[in-house]
Amino acid sequence: MKKFVISAALALGSLASALPAFAADLTFWTWRQEDKAQYEKFFKEFNKDNPDITVKFEAFEATSYNTILSTALAGGTGPDLMMTRTYGGIESLAGAGYLMPLDKTKIPALEGFSEPALASETMRSNKTLYAVPAASQTMLVIYNKEIFEKNGISEPASWDEFLKSCEKLKAAGVMPFANGTATGWQNETIVSALTSSIMGKAFYEDLMAGKTTFNDPRYVAAIGKLKEISAYFPDGFIGLDYASAQQLFTSGMAAMFAGGSFELASFAKQNPSLKMGVFAAPSLKKEDPKLVGLFFDSGFAANAKTKSPDAALKFLNYVANKKFAQAFANDLSNVSAVPGVTFDSPLLARVAELNKQSIPYMTLVNFRYGEPTGSNLIQAGVQKLLNGQATPEQVGKSMTDGLSAWYAPFKK
Amino acid sequence: MFTTRLTGRNLWIAALILPPLAFMCLFLVYPILSAFAYAFYEWHGLARGEFIGLANFHKVLFEYPFSERTVNAFVHNIFVFFALMVLQNGVGFVLAYCLWRELPGARFHRIAVFLPVVLSTVIVAILWKLFLHPLFGVVNISLRGLGLGFLAQPWQGQDTTALTAIVVANAWHMVGFPTLVFLAGMQRIPTEILDAVRMETESEWVKVRKIVWPLVAPSATVVFTLLFVSAFNFFELPFLMGGVDGSPHGATDVLGLYFYRTAFGSMSASAENFGPGSALAVLIFLFIAILSSAITLWLRKREIQL
Structure with a gap:
């Protein structure tokens, strides 16, 4: 009997102690x-x-x-x-x-x-x-399908075609892009969304392998093309903040928004009847792969x-x-x-x-581990570029020089 | 008998003073002192590491990229201080004088001038962002309407105009405060003095310079000192109008934003940098405390007792 009591107590005890381990x-x-x-x-x-x-x-x-x-x-x-x-x-x-x-x-x-x-x-x-x-998340170009159809344009296959479509929209009195760059980080998203294809996979691989820097002609060319296409951003876009830019797109006043896939849900919420499409901004040549930033x-x-x-x-x-x-x-x-x-x-x-054809959104993915961050540098650089205060070469140089403060492959 | 009464009274006073004193110590003195202590340690995220002496201070004052940003932000604070001294306190004085002299509509304007002060800073920021909107803003539309379209600009996107835009918004928001303080000072000037002056001169300028300005010195002390503190603690409007990174490219960066971004991290920064952040907070605190005391002492000297 005594044995039974003890074993029963033990069993109960172990059960009690085991219970919290199971129920969490x-x-x-x-x-x-x-x-x-x-x-x-x-x-x-x-x-x-x-x-x-x-x-x-x-x-x-x-x-x-x-x-x-x-x-x-x-x-x-x-x-x-x-x-x-x-x-x-x-x-x-x-x-x-x-x-x-x-x-x-x-x-x-x-x-x-x-x-x-x-x-x-x-x-x-x-x-x-x-x-x-x-x-x-994917950095790409979001577009208004109805505006594209109405103006008889489709997703561009090459950079020239891209510019021609913008010109056509502008002539028709539609803002080609809704983007504004008064909000700092919007200067970083447009680089990845619009120029990943021009930079190309080879540039990214060389950069990661320590074989090149942001002074690379492929990068400088991409930044130059960003300046070129910014001619189709709204008037005074350097003073246009993020929220206003979003509204220009969702209200149907502008045909495209260069940004992240994270916009899609909020765009749809702001204007549920908006018919949106997405594409990867093209490279200079038709046959080059079209890349998004990931x-x-x-x-x-x-x-x-x-x-x-x-x-x-x-x-x-x-x-x-x-x-x-x-x-x-x-x-x-x-x-x-x-x-x-x-x-x-x-x-x-x-x-x-x-996403199957992508390069990383590199300033975020690879260059946010030290001060100044790649994001700090690209945002300031692009703001100066679009304000006419810096050339694409200077943007690339400021990135390379700034990052060399902590990024070992850039140290000389 | 007398001593016991006094002790009882002292106890009573102590009992009244202790709770607020304890409250102040816990929520004011202790955080300030601990921020001082934080500045001397290395931080990994929010975990405290080694004691590293003055390294954090060295970092924010002398090492790239921190030193560059510190100087940039500090210069902007100085600009804000002087610009607001003119646009806020200077205009405030003029407005106060007009109200005091009871120009037509003074009663209406007394309220109108003070009204923006009660608005929340967030509302003021949104309002001015809309005013200055490059496409639909009242400012640009008015300029175009007046045939001055060439003056219409993306105000908040250019480093030449962005900080000034914020200063103007702040002056519009707060100008009622110095106006009110100066007006109160002017209304305290005894009528005998004013009557006596009237027998000497009719010139408003002489009256302002020789009589009114010296006699509102106590008001000026209050207004100048408060402006100094708020100009070097400037945060809300730049944060709301220029963003935490001081867009465009640091043109609207001020010490408050820079401290916040460094200590707590931002979207574009790597992460929290608690050590340098605390060091900055300590430097800002010391700068404001020392200089505002000096300014107060100096301004007090020129006040005249009536």
């Missing part, structure tokens, strides 16, 4: 408040397969998200799971030891992910992955100090799988980083198609 309440942080309903649906779905794990959604303001997140993680009050930024944005968290290191044994589905996708969430110093890549903008990560690491890993495995990715792509209009996802939206399907 995880918190999930993101900067996308607008996606709350869909995420709660995803979490319910996850809970069906893992009845003992619940996930709670919490969102914070986008621009200060990283500050809020790193403050909370530093103070030990961070979430179990979180949406993270990429590149320099993940290094500041991973470098401080806040994130759980991941690999293919922990998350087998990572096997099929593309190299650039994994690189976006990998810390360069220890080559360790800290988040499951979530979505990519970068990854988000990932899913787990807290290194979470109380339920197993449950957190289960969740990361769930978001790395195609079933979730399919819903993530179609319900939230993301170009998912998970391989093999198909898209309901023809526009997103087209973006995913264009």
Whole structure:
């Protein structure tokens, strides 16, 4: 009898101590408040397969998200799971030891992910992955299909054709482009959206191999072509801010917007009847490949100090799988980083198609790891270029000289 | 009997003073002191690293690219201070004088001049961004309408006009404040003095220079000192109108923006740079504290007791 009591007590005790390990309440942080309903649906779905794990959604303001997140993680009050930024944005968290290191044994589905996708969430110093890549963004030209049809123009095959279409639109009294450059970062997006094809894959590879710098004639030529096409931006575009530029496009006053695929959702929201198309800005010659600029903008990560690491890993495995990715792509209009996802939206399907011929959005992807950042330099350089205060050569030189402060291959 | 009463009274006073004092220490003195301490450490994101002495200060003052940006922003703050001294305090004084002399419509204008001050800075920024819009802005449309189309410009996109545009917006927003302070100062001038002056001269200029200006010195002290502090803490309008990077190419960058961007990171910067950010905050604080005390002391000397 005594034995039975003891063993019963032991059993109960072990059961009691085992219970918290099974039932886990995880918190999930993101900067996308607008996606709350869909995420709660995803979490319910996850809970069906893992009845003992619940996930709670919490969102914070986008621009200060990283500050809020790193403050909370530093103070030990961070979430179990979180949406993270990429590149320099993940290094500041991973470098401080806040994130759980991941690999293919922990998350087998990572096997099929593309190299650039994994690189976006990998810390360069220890080559360790800290988040499951979530979505990519593409720098391209968005156009108003109705305006194109009305003026009898189609997606341009070469740079000359591109200029001719712009001329035709201008003659018809339509603004060819909606872009304005008073908002600093818009000077960076237009470089990638309009000139990736002119720079070309070979330039990017040489740049990464340390064989060339931004003084390269291919880069300088691309910047020169940007200046050329800026003649078709609105009057006084250097004083036109981002929000106004968006409105010029969504109101149908302008035919094209050179920018990121992240615009598509907000454009559609601002004007649901807008019929949009996308294309990669062409290169000088018809036969050259048309390239878009590509970068990854988000990932899913787990807290290194979470109380339920197993449950957190289960969740990361769930978001790395195609079933979730399919819903993530179609319900939230993301170009998912998970391989093999198909898209309901023809526009997103087209973006995913264009992604097959791309070079990275290099100032963001490769040159944001030190001060001054490539982004600082290109924004200032292009603003001076478009203001008539710098030549394309000077822009390339300012990039090379500025980056040589920290980028080893440029140091002499 | 007397001493016990005093002790009780002292206790009572202490009990009243302690809570606000504790509050101030916790939320004002402690953060300032800890920011001082932060400036001497290396930071990895928000995790504190090694003690590195004055390295952060050296970085923001002498190392590329920080030093360049510090100087650039500081020069802009100085420009803002002098431009606002003329456009805000100077115009404020003139307006106050007109209101005080009760020119026609003074009662209406007294309210009209002060009205923008109650508007939120965010509203003022949006309003002026619309005024200065290159395509649909009132400013450019009016210029074109007057046949002065060649003067229409992309105001916020040129380094020559962007900062001035922000200064004008700020002057429009805040001019009511110095006006009000000067007006109050003028209304305190005793009528006997004014009557006496009237027997000597009819010239308004002499009255302003010899009587009014010296007698509103206390108001000038307040207005100048506050302008100094706000010009070197300038943040909201540049942030809202030029963006956190001081677009175009740093032409609207001021110390406040630069500090914010450095400490907390921005879209175009690598990440948070807490060490140099704190060092900047400390330098800005010391600069403002020392100079504004000096200015106050100096201006106090020239005040005349009535």
